[in-house]
């Protein structure tokens with residue numbers, strides 16, 4: 001019966017070890033440390049695009065004039081005004097009528113169609129004024145000029161700042 005006693009004892013010890021308070025705490029500790037590491041993973045970093053860090057696919061700082069999407073901008077950057085690269089600051093409304101530009105993304109060398117939507121309903125933000133004007137034409141050709149208040153079709157015509165929204169890739173020149 002000795003061997004049976006030893007087997008029973010080993011089994012009992014194993015069950016006790018795996019269901020002890022200490023192993024429960026160890027499991028909880030791993031979950032907490034593992035959970036804290038999740039934001040360091042690439043997927044979580046990519047989800048942060050639009051703050052001011054940039055990502056591998058969308059490099060640069062949207063609060064700076066030299067950020068690639070700003071190549072044809074004339075206005076205040078909403079990312080400096082309480083909004084983000086593509087969302088208006090609280091209390092303003094995005095204009096449905098916009099100025100469109102084409103900017104090259106240095107990450108992949110492709111040209112992207114960028115919509116410069118003005119955010120409307122609060123007085124001018126006054127921060128991060130950028131005038132890069134690539135492709136801009138004189139104001140007597142309104143559809144190709146960026147020096148306009150595009151707060152049209154909004155409840156208020158008061159201009160606050162401009163967001164840069166990617167509409168798609170531009171077809172390569174044939």
Ligand code: ABN
Pocket residue numbers: 074075118146147148149150159162
């Ligand atoms: N589209 C930006 C803007 C607003 C008011 C005046 C000039 C340019």
